[in-house]
Amino acid sequence: MNRAVILRGILGAVLLIGAWEFSVRFFALPQWILPPPSGILATAWSGRAALLPAAAMTAYEALSGYAIGAVLGVGLAMLLALAAPLRAVLLPMVVAVNSIPVAAYAPLALLWFGTGALSKIIMVAFIVGFTVFLNALDGLTRVDPAAIALLRSFGAGRLRLLWTLRLPAALPSIATGLRISTVRAMIVTLVTEMLGSQLGLGWTIFQAVLLIDFLQVWAAILVASIISLLFFGVVSAIERRVVFWR
Amino acid sequence: MTATKLSISGVGKNFGAVRALDRVDLDIAPGEFVTLIGPSGCGKSTLFNMLAGLLEPDAGGTILLDGKPGKLLGRTAFMPQRDLLLPWRNVLDNALLPCEIEGLPRAETRARAEKMAVDFGLRGFEKHFPQQLSGGMRQRVALMRTFMFERDLMLLDEPFGALDALTRSMMQRWLLDIWARYRRTIIFITHDIDEAIFLADRVVVMSARPGRIKLDRRIELPRPRDAHLLTAPEFTAIKRELLDAVEEESLKSFSA
Amino acid sequence: MLRAALPILLLFALWEAAVVGLAIDPFYLPSIRVVAAAMQAQSGFYLDAYLVTLAEAALGFAMGGLVGVASALLFTRLPMVKDMVLPIFIVSQTVPVIAFGAIVVLWFGNTLMAKAAIAFYLTFFPVTINTLAGIAAVDARQVALLRSFGAGQGAVMRKLLLPAALPRIFTALRLSASLALAGAIVGEWFGATRGVGAMLLAAMFNEQIVSLWASILVAAAVGGTLFAAVALAERAMVFWREEL
Ligand SMILES: Nc1ncnc2c1ncn2[C@@H]1O[C@H](COP(=O)(O)OP(=O)(O)OP(=O)(O)O)[C@@H](O)[C@H]1O
Ligand SMILES: [Mg+2]
Numbered sequence: 001m002n003r004a005v006i007l008r009g010i011l012g013a014v015l016l017i018g019a020w021e022f023s024v025r026f027f028a029l030p031q032w033i034l035p036p037p038s039g040i041l042a043t044a045w046s047g048r049a050a051l052l053p054a055a056a057m058t059a060y061e062a063l064s065g066y067a068i069g070a071v072l073g074v075g076l077a078m079l080l081a082l083a084a085p086l087r088a089v090l091l092p093m094v095v096a097v098n099s100i101p102v103a104a105y106a107p108l109a110l111l112w113f114g115t116g117a118l119s120k121i122i123m124v125a126f127i128v129g130f131t132v133f134l135n136a137l138d139g140l141t142r143v144d145p146a147a148i149a150l151l152r153s154f155g156a157g158r159l160r161l162l163w164t165l166r167l168p169a170a171l172p173s174i175a176t177g178l179r180i181s182t183v184r185a186m187i188v189t190l191v192t193e194m195l196g197s198q199l200g201l202g203w204t205i206f207q208a209v210l211l212i213d214f215l216q217v218w219a220a221i222l223v224a225s226i227i228s229l230l231f232f233g234v235v236s237a238i239e240r241r242v243v244f245w246r
Numbered sequence: 247m248t249a250t251k252l253s254i255s256g257v258g259k260n261f262g263a264v265r266a267l268d269r270v271d272l273d274i275a276p277g278e279f280v281t282l283i284g285p286s287g288c289g290k291s292t293l294f295n296m297l298a299g300l301l302e303p304d305a306g307g308t309i310l311l312d313g314k315p316g317k318l319l320g321r322t323a324f325m326p327q328r329d330l331l332l333p334w335r336n337v338l339d340n341a342l343l344p345c346e347i348e349g350l351p352r353a354e355t356r357a358r359a360e361k362m363a364v365d366f367g368l369r370g371f372e373k374h375f376p377q378q379l380s381g382g383m384r385q386r387v388a389l390m391r392t393f394m395f396e397r398d399l400m401l402l403d404e405p406f407g408a409l410d411a412l413t414r415s416m417m418q419r420w421l422l423d424i425w426a427r428y429r430r431t432i433i434f435i436t437h438d439i440d441e442a443i444f445l446a447d448r449v450v451v452m453s454a455r456p457g458r459i460k461l462d463r464r465i466e467l468p469r470p471r472d473a474h475l476l477t478a479p480e481f482t483a484i485k486r487e488l489l490d491a492v493e494e495e496s497l498k499s500f501s502a
Numbered sequence: 503m504l505r506a507a508l509p510i511l512l513l514f515a516l517w518e519a520a521v522v523g524l525a526i527d528p529f530y531l532p533s534i535r536v537v538a539a540a541m542q543a544q545s546g547f548y549l550d551a552y553l554v555t556l557a558e559a560a561l562g563f564a565m566g567g568l569v570g571v572a573s574a575l576l577f578t579r580l581p582m583v584k585d586m587v588l589p590i591f592i593v594s595q596t597v598p599v600i601a602f603g604a605i606v607v608l609w610f611g612n613t614l615m616a617k618a619a620i621a622f623y624l625t626f627f628p629v630t631i632n633t634l635a636g637i638a639a640v641d642a643r644q645v646a647l648l649r650s651f652g653a654g655q656g657a658v659m660r661k662l663l664l665p666a667a668l669p670r671i672f673t674a675l676r677l678s679a680s681l682a683l684a685g686a687i688v689g690e691w692f693g694a695t696r697g698v699g700a701m702l703l704a705a706m707f708n709e710q711i712v713s714l715w716a717s718i719l720v721a722a723a724v725g726g727t728l729f730a731a732v733a734l735a736e737r738a739m740v741f742w743r744e745e746l
Contacts, residue, residue, distance in 0.1 A: 183595065221601045
């Protein structure tokens, strides 16, 4: 990426925030319509004592669920990559279940696993697991048949093929799944927290809405976005290092 | 040692309703360099796939390697039409792939590969990745990978097909050099008659689909061979003879 | 049609077999027959929820798709603007957008528009980004070839860039279909009285597990409808396979 493009991007961001701040002040917009960026920052800073523990809780739930889901997703995909007949039966069912939005079974998770961290971790693991599983399986099964033939001509068996060819060939799609999953993990955590919890940014947002405290809502969104962006950035950076041949 | 390295008799292949390969009979002696030429789609790659054990011949055909029947998978060194280098492995690791699959001791094969890389003109590029190489180099890595898989019979499917004419003629001379040094039996598919004659002890011409052997011509030109051979009268005579056979089949494959 | 129904029937069969075979506590998983009976008993109620949520999600989804493609085409024509806006777009993709649901409901009140706006927001970004990626992936030599035939900007757009981006646009649409629905459902949590989201919330607070499962099935039906619509459109418009 060249410098001009980066500069334009920064310019765009500055313009957006400037225009936001300006129009809020100039038109004297009420807070429920749009609070100014400066006000959001000030609220986040002054409310940090309450926001930080909430943020820590949300990050903890999202990260643990993400780790569990990622391992399960890749593991299951590798298993199904070895078993073609099982895949033909299972995959359409997985796709069907996956088309139900998260929001629909979040209440179920709360009823089953309570309003603590466990229900959020399980929800995140479930969603991340699905996303990573589908991406990984796609990568594992869409390998050039000629490359498979070549390795077989060297005497490679199924496990050898999986380890030496399929898995590295699937890394780009696995990485894509892992990258998409970062944002989803945060969304699922927030959504489940909104429905029921004792601590967390989603809960903060829900409470603030009920109390009609708009600045607090925006402040919590800001903090959640920062976590989400960091998470996404770290995973993207790792992806670029691991999948260097892309 | 048996007198024939490879003995193919009555080998045919159907793909559903398509008769790709008719009945092929061919015997190849140890250390021989045989080039295989024929119109596109006549079943050359199909024959190779069967020799490599990736595909079963239809009933009635037999393939004997070293005079014995049996599983062929992993017994010939096969180089497919595309280089199929793995983008996440560097040059040396790509060349080491077959040894790794065989489970040979790593340090030993590595030392051997480092020595071989010099012969293959890859010195200094061992740590490069395929994306960083030219077409000719990629092909040399693919060839080196095939040589690292130490099997007496090598099956090379149009290894130089994608190269420009200059690089190609350099690679041909270089391959003959390597072959003289390593003494393996080679079957080499090509679409280029000059290449077929220049390299071979024997040129085998296949007919249009369904493929069968149309002509089996021994090439008694002296070795080592150099670029001047291409304009020698005895070369041109052989070329004319082969061209007639190949043209006839190519026309057939178009009108079919 | 049958191919799509088969896995669902199989899932239902597995569900029932698990309930009967493993004697699962109905608090966790009630029999599918009980759920079906409950849905039938209050079919008008569930049908209403299906239609309300479908309308919200579909309206926002369709608008998001159209505006997304349109703005991607606009950005292709105005690269300066694209460089300025795209980074913001990409960053905003990492914003847990559903959190905005609360604010949008504050803006629009408890109307159909509020939920549609959330669904719109969730569809718009992925479609824009994927369309841009699809256009960027077009071989510059192909563009040059068309220009050499005398094609203008508009013709290049219509005959090459847009069709080339279609497979990716549909990938984004398939992804956002369930996102749009999730947006509509979450939008309903903030005080709505009709729709799948409202039903889910009520069932959860009253711990009515049967109607909770019934609501999940309705949500699945809405999701399935959106998916089927996208799939049909895709089959009609992208009859060639994306070349790798
Ligand atoms: N797996 C397969 N299934 C069905 N048909 C096949 C298959 N493999 C090859 N064929 C058909 O068999 C015929 C011979 O194919 P083959 O690849 O062996 O030709 P070839 O002589 O190598 O051609 P070329 O010189 O173009 O590489 C072709 O008509 C091809 O379409
Ligand atoms: Mg071939």
